[in-house]
Structure formats: structure tokens, C-alpha cells
Amino acid sequence: MSIEENALVVAGLSASYGVVPAIRNVNLTIRTGQIVTIVGANGAGKSTLIKTICGLVRATAGTVHLFGEDITGQSPDRLVPKGLSVVPEGRRLFSEMTLLENLELGAFARSDKVAVRRDLDRVLDLFPELRERLSTMAGTFSGGQQQMIAVARALMSSPRLLLLDEPTIGLAPAVVDRIAELVTTIAGTGVNVLLVEQNAETALSVADYAYILEGGSIVAEDKASVLAESPEVQRAYLGI
Amino acid sequence: MQTAIQLILTSLQIGAVYILFSLGLTLIFGVMRIVNFAHGHLFAVSALVVAYTVPWLADTGLPVLPAYLLAVIAGVAVAMVLGFLMYVFGFKYFQRDMVGSFILSIGLVLLLDGILLKTFGGAVRPVPEILPGTVTILGASVTVQRVALCAAAVIITAALYWALTRTKLGKALRAVSIDHEAAMLQGVPYNRMALAGFMIAAALAALAGALIAPISIVSPVIGADYLIKGFIAVIIGGLGSVPGAILGGLFVAAIETFGGFYLDPTSATIAIFVLVIVVLLVRPKGLLGHG
Numbered sequence: 001m002s003i004e005e006n007a008l009v010v011a012g013l014s015a016s017y018g019v020v021p022a023i024r025n026v027n028l029t030i031r032t033g034q035i036v037t038i039v040g041a042n043g044a045g046k047s048t049l050i051k052t053i054c055g056l057v058r059a060t061a062g063t064v065h066l067f068g069e070d071i072t073g074q075s076p077d078r079l080v081p082k083g084l085s086v087v088p089e090g091r092r093l094f095s096e097m098t099l100l101e102n103l104e105l106g107a108f109a110r111s112d113k114v115a116v117r118r119d120l121d122r123v124l125d126l127f128p129e130l131r132e133r134l135s136t137m138a139g140t141f142s143g144g145q146q147q148m149i150a151v152a153r154a155l156m157s158s159p160r161l162l163l164l165d166e167p168t169i170g171l172a173p174a175v176v177d178r179i180a181e182l183v184t185t186i187a188g189t190g191v192n193v194l195l196v197e198q199n200a201e202t203a204l205s206v207a208d209y210a211y212i213l214e215g216g217s218i219v220a221e222d223k224a225s226v227l228a229e230s231p232e233v234q235r236a237y238l239g240i
Numbered sequence: 241m242q243t244a245i246q247l248i249l250t251s252l253q254i255g256a257v258y259i260l261f262s263l264g265l266t267l268i269f270g271v272m273r274i275v276n277f278a279h280g281h282l283f284a285v286s287a288l289v290v291a292y293t294v295p296w297l298a299d300t301g302l303p304v305l306p307a308y309l310l311a312v313i314a315g316v317a318v319a320m321v322l323g324f325l326m327y328v329f330g331f332k333y334f335q336r337d338m339v340g341s342f343i344l345s346i347g348l349v350l351l352l353d354g355i356l357l358k359t360f361g362g363a364v365r366p367v368p369e370i371l372p373g374t375v376t377i378l379g380a381s382v383t384v385q386r387v388a389l390c391a392a393a394v395i396i397t398a399a400l401y402w403a404l405t406r407t408k409l410g411k412a413l414r415a416v417s418i419d420h421e422a423a424m425l426q427g428v429p430y431n432r433m434a435l436a437g438f439m440i441a442a443a444l445a446a447l448a449g450a451l452i453a454p455i456s457i458v459s460p461v462i463g464a465d466y467l468i469k470g471f472i473a474v475i476i477g478g479l480g481s482v483p484g485a486i487l488g489g490l491f492v493a494a495i496e497t498f499g500g501f502y503l504d505p506t507s508a509t510i511a512i513f514v515l516v517i518v519v520l521l522v523r524p525k526g527l528l529g530h531g
Contacts, residue, residue, distance in 0.1 A: 075424060076424040076425050076427075077424045077429045077430065088425060094419065094422065095418065096418060097414060097415065097418070101411055104408075104411060105423070105426045106426050108426045108427045109426075109427030
């Protein structure tokens with residue numbers, strides 16, 4: 001399989017915080033058109049993996065290819081124009097700025113004003129309840145709405161690959177369902193999605209392909225539907 | 241009543257300079273999370289260049305107002321070059337490093353103190369009157385020069401506020417100061433923003449120095465006093481907050497002016513330090529600070 005057919009190829013990736021290794025020799029591939037999920041418990045290294053992929057944490061070994069291009073160690077601001085957009089863990093909205101300003105910043109790397117305007121409309125169609133509140137400070141929205149805003153902001157860069165880091169954490173079940181639906185909708189528009197989740201049930205129901213991360217290493221991978229049926233995964237992650 | 245108005249006007253004049261100073265400090269802190277104690281030297285360099293250039297240009301027969309405007313351009317340019325050198329060879333390597341940047345800026349203070357003293361000499365430099373005359377505002381008389389200083393400071397502050405809230409660069413600077421990693425994830429290039437923030441701050445200090453030169457006694461140590469007051473202003477207002485810097489600047493100026501008149505200048509200075517201690521004890525983030 002040639003590397004260009006894949007949205008993201010992570011090969012032998014390792015990273016550490018200080019002297020403590022956080023992820024070890026991680027290999028994963030997102031084929032174009034797929035929703036891929038990485039499932040892992042708290043402290044499994046999920047966020048470190050995401051941060052290493054997008055250049056916030058330095059890799060000690062291994063490579064990352066985005067649509068065939070080696071992006072290992074490139075800073076995140078250079079990856080946005082290449083089609084990578086991240087919804088960080090904890091949302092990380094610019095809370096003292098308005099909703100509209102947050103969305104405008106999502107489109108920072110773009111200079112095509114007409115297309116940005118059009119994308120703003122499209123993104124707001126996904127979240128009709130936000131349209132009326134564009135001048136509201138982002139920090140005053142509810143947790144679920146803030147998560148929607150974080151996704152909307154990430155979509156404003158018109159990404160080809162969207163990384164979602166724990167988008168459902170701390171949210172009410174109804175909102176979790178809405179996020180899951182949203183991921184499917186976004187993937188339907190031709191965006192590749194990498195969903196990193198602690199909530200294995202939701203993640204596995206949405207994704208095409210899944211990886212299980214434990215202690216900083218990938219311990220299992222398969223089609224999401226197959227993993228959801230696996231007795232070990234059910235016992236460890238689904239509470240069945 | 242007349243005394244009160246006179247004191248309010250004086251507070252506004254001094255406050256205007258403190259505001260330009262503290263806006264720069266707060267901008268640098270917001271974007272790079274460092275405090276630049278050599279910021280006062282950018283102000284001093286600009287004031288010194290103006291103080292030297294105006295008499296020199298006036299001697300060549302140029303009228304004093306165009307001579308002053310040319311001198312302002314020269315002063316701001318020299319200070320910005322100095323700021324650029326400070327950033328490129330210094331602060332660039334100490335971003336988000338409080339201790340490292342502190343040591344660097346103290347070193348720069350000592351270095352620049354020596355250079356300025358050697359270059360400009362220790363003698364104070366009077367600048368000829370640029371805009372002669374006085375005006376009467378609500379029964380209080382103020383020199384035209386001081387009114388012009390206030391007007392210029394208001395325009396500069398308003399322009400900065402507009403730029404921070406309305407332009408793409410301004411929004412990116414604010415985003416970086418709220419969460420630099422999240423900003424980078426939106427494609428905002430952190431290093432370019434840090435340089436932009438530092439240079440805007442340098443320009444504000446340089447403009448403040450150029451504006452104060454005609455109404456103050458210019459010497460190489462002129463920056464130190466303003467730096468301390470500007471720093472206190474941002475601590476009171478809240479480091480990283482633009483409205484906080486404005487509020488803090490006016491607050492410090494008012495205490496200094498009213499305290500200096502009704503008590504004495506020494507008590508006023510003590511009052512400012514007491515106030516900053518109280519603010520740090522009661523509200524360590526400052527009045528309008530966050531994060």
C-alpha cells in the first residue's frame with residue numbers, strides 16, 4: 001500500500017515526558033475516507049500521542065506522514081494549512097473572546113475570504129443554536145456547547161483530517177450522542193477523522209477502525225465492529 | 241474645585257505616559273509570558289534621541305515643530321531597532337521562561353545603562369518648547385504641550401485597542417495571550433506573534449519617550465522611574481489585561497498626583513507601594529486580571 005492513499009501514517013512513534021516514556025513504538029494508519037478511533041483508559045498515553053502527532057510534543061523516535069508528506073516534528077501552526085485540524089482535549093476555547101472571534105481564528109491560516117464566509121455558514125448550519133449567539137463570550141457557553149464550538153472552530157480551517165481528543169469527556173449522555181452523530185456527519189463530508197476516546201462504547205460505535213492503547217503502546221487493532229465484540233475489550237472498556 | 245481640576249488634569253497627563261508604558265509591558269507578558277525590565281531603556285533611548293535631535297535640527301534653521309516631528313521618527317526608529325536586537329539576540333530564546341528572561345533583562349539594564357551614559361553623557365537635556373502657550377480647561381490652566389501629549393496618548397491607546405479587537409493580527413495576539421498552544425493549533429505562528437507583540441510594545445515605549453521629552457528632563461536614567469510605575473500599574477490592573485493596564489496607569493497617576501499635593505511626594509510614592517502590596521494580597525491577579 002502506498003503511503004499517499006493514507007490520510008495519516010504513524011510509524012514507530014515514541015515520545016516521553018522528561019525521562020518517563022509516555023508512548024512507545026506506536027504504529028497506526030488512517031486510510032482516506034475512514035473514521036479511526038484510538039481507545040484507551042486514563043493515562044494510556046492518548047493525549048501524548050495526539051500532541052506528538054500535531055507537533056506540540058517532540059517525538060524521540062518514529063515518523064508521522066500526513067497525506068504522504070513527512071510532518072514529524074513540525075510545529076502545529078504549519079500543519080493547519082496542510083489540512084490537519086485538532087480539537088484539543090478540554091476544548092481550549094479562547095474564553096474571553098466572542099464565539100465569532102473563535103471561529104475566525106479557526107480560519108486564521110486561510111486568506112480566501114469568500115470561501116471562509118461560506119464555510120462559516122456551513123459550520124453554523126451544523127450548529128443552528130450557535131448562530132444567534134455569535135457575539136457571546138465563548139467562556140459563557142455550557143460545556144456541551146463549548147465542545148460544539150471547539151469542533152466548529154476546527155472545521156473553520158477546512159481540514160482534510162480532523163483529530164478529536166476526548167470530545168465527549170464530562171458531557172451529558174444526550175450531548176455525547178449528538179457529538180457521535182456529528183462525527184459521522186463530518187466524515188460524510190469527506191473529512192477523515194481520528195477520534196481519541198476514553199468512552200469506548202461511543203467511539204467503537206462510530207468508527208470504522210479502532211486501536212486500543214494501553215501503557216503507551218498499541219495492544220490491539222481491528223475493525224471497530226470486531227473489537228466491540230471482543231471479550232477482552234468488552235471486559236476492560238465496555239463494562240460488559 | 242479649581243485645584244481638583246488641575247490635579248485631575250495632571251493625573252491624566254502622567255497617566256497617559258504610564259498607560260503607554262504599561263500597555264507595552266502587558267502585551268509582552270500576554271504574548272511571551274515574560275517581564276522585560278529593559279523596557280524602560282527603549283523609552284529612554286527614544287527620549288534621548290529626540291532631546292539631541294531637536295536642538296541640532298533647529299540649529300540648521302528648521303522650524304521647531306517639523307524638527308520635533310522628524311526627531312520623533314528618528315527616536316522611535318532607533319528604539320525599535322534596539323527592541324528588535326533585544327528580541328532577536330535575547331528574548332527569542334527565553335520565551336515563557338520567567339527566570340531566564342528576568343536574568344537576561346537585568347543584564348540588558350546594566351549593559352544599556354552603561355552604553356547610554358557613554359553615548360549621551362549624564363547631563364540632563366532640555367528640549368526647546370515645541371507648542372508654546374497655555375489653554376484654560378474648566379478654569380485650570382494647562383500648557384498646550386501637555387494637552388497634545390494627552391491627545392496623542394489617547395489616540396495611540398485607541399488605535400491599539402482597535403487593532404487588538406478588529407484586526408486579524410490583533411485577534412491572533414489576544415488568542416496567543418489566552419492560550420498559545422490552542423492558538424498554534426488554529427495555525428497562528430507563535431514566533432511571529434511574539435516578535436509582533438514585542439515590537440508593538442517597543443513602539444509604544446518609544447512613542448511615550450518621544451512624547452515626554454519636551455515636557456520632562458531627559459537623562460539616561462529617565463526610563464527607570466516610569467518602568468517601576470508602569471510595572472506597578474500593570475500589577476494593579478492585571479498582567480496581560482489591556483483595560484487593566486489603562487485603569488492601573490490612571491490609578492497610579494492619580495495617587496501620585498493627589499497624594500503629592502495633599503500629603504507630599506514621598507508619602508505618595510509609599511502609598512503606591514502599599515497599594516500594590518494590598519492588591520497582591522487581596523487579588524493577586526490584579527483588578528482586571530484573569531488566568
